[in-house]
Amino acid sequence: MNLYPSGEGPLAPSDWNMSVGLDGFGESASYFADIQRAGRPVCRLIISGPMSEEDARRLLALKARLWIDEYLARPHSGITEFGLLEP
Numbered sequence: 001m002n003l004y005p006s007g008e009g010p011l012a013p014s015d016w017n018m019s020v021g022l023d024g025f026g027e028s029a030s031y032f033a034d035i036q037r038a039g040r041p042v043c044r045l046i047i048s049g050p051m052s053e054e055d056a057r058r059l060l061a062l063k064a065r066l067w068i069d070e071y072l073a074r075p076h077s078g079i080t081e082f083g084l085l086e087p
Contacts, residue, residue, distance in 0.1 A: 031056035
């Protein structure tokens with residue numbers, strides 16, 4: 001799902017995308033959005049609680065646009081790639 005253009009919240013650049021999934025059932029269900037930039041994973045956002053898939057997609061898209069806006073506004077230095085966790 002491309003995040004640009006949007007209905008609410010700040011616009012996301014066209015190279016950002018979001019895919020939505022569902023984890024769990026009933027009251028314990030959580031929807032998650034995997035956020036990618038130019039096809040590379042950057043972030044996963046989660047919302048939980050009973051709601052329709054349409055509502056979850058709308059809320060996750062807004063949450064993603066707000067996160068991307070904040071991410072792009074902060075300074076970046078060093079490597080921002082996912083790495084291995086070492087003990």
